[in-house]
Amino acid sequence: MGQKIHPYGFRLGVIHKHHANWFADKKNYSAYFFEDLYIREFLDQQLANTGILKVHIARQPFNSIHISLFCIKTNYFLTPGRNNLKTIQTKLQTLLANYQISSKIIWNFPNKINQYNQPLRLSVQLIDHPNYEQNALFLAQFLIDQLEKRIAFRRAVKKTLKRFKKDTIYGIKIQISGRVNGAEIARTEWVREGQVPLQTLSANIDYTFRTAKTIYGILGIKIWIFQKN
Structure with a gap:
């Protein structure tokens, strides 16, 4: 029986890079991991058929989260009179805080920061590649x-x-x-x-x-x- 492996994960570190960029110790790693899954599932549901081809998540100092959306069109995000990107960012930050509380995530940071009010920022990058x-x-x-x-x-x-x-x-x-x-x-x-x-x-x-x-x-x-x- 043939054993299958994910083609992307098989090549990580060889020709591919991770779609998430952050570091955590063994106490916080699982919490970060499940948070990333929650973020990606939310974006897949909310931004279906909007031309997004890749989502990159980066965690910066003081536990801030930067999410980059790589898309082929920006019509949905640049609608005149509506800031859909800001709306999604606010909604995601609220849901993420509720998710952390409901899942009883315990953070282990040396400095006392508010664990349920993480700074979150969404940005959109247009893919200009013709292919x-x-x-x-x-x-x-x-x-x-x-x-x-x-x-x-x-x-x-x-x-x-x-x-x-x-x-x-x-x-x-x-x-x-x-x-x-x-x-x-x-x-x-x-x-x-x-x-x-x-x-x-x-x-x-x-x-x-x-x-x-x-x-x-x-x-x-x-x-x-x-x-x-």
């Missing part, structure tokens, strides 16, 4: 939109593969699992174009896993992209 459409998360969101509109999965996969450009990436693999096209028995379908060497550490593999909520149930979607360095 952002070759990002695994972008293609996954496009495929999810097609499947949730009840388009046949083979046709949806073909539409996704049309965005595949051989001059920018070496290969792509798409896998869909679940009740595909409403079948009674769940199965796994996959298609691959080009080469996707998952065991090569020097290969720049972009990977994502997302779920599509269809009327027949949830479909699991995995995409691997072998990008050129």
